[in-house]
Amino acid sequence: MSTWQNEPFVIEVKEGEKKAFCLCGKSKNGPYCDGSHKGSGITPEVVIFDKARKVYACGCGKSAKRPYCDGTHTKS
Numbered sequence: 289m290s291t292w293q294n295e296p297f298v299i300e301v302k303e304g305e306k307k308a309f310c311l312c313g314k315s316k317n318g319p320y321c322d323g324s325h326k327g328s329g330i331t332p333e334v335v336i337f338d339k340a341r342k343v344y345a346c347g348c349g350k351s352a353k354r355p356y357c358d359g360t361h362t363k364s
């Protein structure tokens with residue numbers, strides 16, 4: 289079952305924490321990559337956060353600023 293949703297995932301990250309965000313939309317563990325992209329030619333966006341903060345990760349897969357939410361989910 290997919291975990292994608294029509295709103296951002298709100299994530300608290302720590303300084304130095306590394307996250308691999310899914311960009312293919314096939315992950316069953318959205319917004320994170322679970323390896324389902326294999327063979328698609330798409331790779332995850334790997335981010336190492338330089339400081340602790342709250343992140344709004346795209347949940348709908350339509351943001352132009354993926355892996356981050358840009359509010360596109362409110363326009364469909």
Ligand code: FES
Pocket residue numbers: 309310311312313314315320321322323324325326330331332333
């Ligand atoms: S599962 Fe989507 S980019 Fe890896």
